[in-house]
Amino acid sequence: MNPFDTFPPKSLPESWLTTPERSVSAEEQMLLQHLSKAEELTRRRSRTKLERYQPFQRQIDFHAGGAEHRERLLTAGNQCGKTTCGAAEATMHLTGRYPPRWPGKRFDKPVRGWVGSDGYLAVRDAAQRLLVGPPEDESAWGTGFIPGDDIADWKRASGAVPNLLDHVTVRHHRNAGSDDAPVWVPDGISVLGFKSYDQGRAKWQGATLDFVWFDEEPPEDVYIEGLTRTNATGGIVWITMTPLQGMTALLQSFYDECGDGS
Ligand SMILES: Nc1ncnc2c1ncn2[C@@H]1O[C@H](COP(=O)(O)OP(=O)(O)O)[C@@H](O)[C@H]1O
Numbered sequence: 001m002n003p004f005d006t007f008p009p010k011s012l013p014e015s016w017l018t019t020p021e022r023s024v025s026a027e028e029q030m031l032l033q034h035l036s037k038a039e040e041l042t043r044r045r046s047r048t049k050l051e052r053y054q055p056f057q058r059q060i061d062f063h064a065g066g067a068e069h070r071e072r073l074l075t076a077g078n079q080c081g082k083t084t085c086g087a088a089e090a091t092m093h094l095t096g097r098y099p100p101r102w103p104g105k106r107f108d109k110p111v112r113g114w115v116g117s118d119g120y121l122a123v124r125d126a127a128q129r130l131l132v133g134p135p136e137d138e139s140a141w142g143t144g145f146i147p148g149d150d151i152a153d154w155k156r157a158s159g160a161v162p163n164l165l166d167h168v169t170v171r172h173h174r175n176a177g178s179d180d181a182p183v184w185v186p187d188g189i190s191v192l193g194f195k196s197y198d199q200g201r202a203k204w205q206g207a208t209l210d211f212v213w214f215d216e217e218p219p220e221d222v223y224i225e226g227l228t229r230t231n232a233t234g235g236i237v238w239i240t241m242t243p244l245q246g247m248t249a250l251l252q253s254f255y256d257e258c259g260d261g262s
Pocket residue numbers: 053054055056059076077078079080081082083084085
């Protein structure tokens with residue numbers, strides 16, 4: 001029967017309605033497998049950035065200073081790698097995953113630390129971005145320096161700044177192998193809190209901490225509070241900053257101590 005004898009046609013043979021699916025050739029199947037492996041590899045690499053951190057000489061010197069000094073200052077112009085250096089160092093302490101021949105301070109247990117900056121937006125868009133991933137895209141959290149699989153949990157901050165974290169909890173490891181053939185054994189949870197200098201000195205009181213990282217220059221009273229938080233643990237503090245306010249008392253105290261502020 002011709003289906004067009006009547007209009008509209010009452011029925012059409014099924015074969016007229018569907019285009020048979022083209023079968024996937026063996027070669028195409030292989031390519032698809034490679035593609036999905038490549039995607040998985042890209043995903044894994046994006047979540048293990050710490051392994052590929054290759055510090056510049058200035059950054060190595062800064063890390064190394066932590067072995068001897070409780071207080072450190074890294075000053076440089078914009079886009080010179082200050083926040084990167086600070087984030088990598090914070091991640092080493094939070095995870096315990098020190099690279100072979102790490103020249104700096106080592107904690108041998110999970111740590112509690114804070115990172116602060118000049119406003120919540122600044123801490124979110126610099127330190128949080130580098131440590132956890134792009135703040136605006138939660139599906140990509142885990143692509144910062146803290147390895148994705150080491151992030152145990154996070155808590156968003158309440159308040160006006162969207163996508164700001166209050167803190168992140170991180171799986172800490174000890175190395176049961178050697179420097180060159182590490183065997184990472186989880187041994188507890190580290191915590192990193194995100195802070196702002198404009199919370200004021202009072203909010204910087206109280207906690208006992210292993211480290212405080214100041215990304216950009218803190219007011220002197222906030223710095224002193226942060227430093228005091230690490231007294232009981234013999235902990236460390238470090239500042240990564242571009243000197244925007246000239247020779248402040250805080251900067252002067254570092255220059256007086258070290259001569260060149262390095
Ligand atoms: N050791 C490094 N290896 C490769 N790129 C780096 C390194 N340190 C910093 N960078 C890159 O330099 C740029 C500026 O770094 P950032 O830490 O944000 O600078 P700053 O805080 O001094 O303004 C970023 O793109 C960062 O990825």
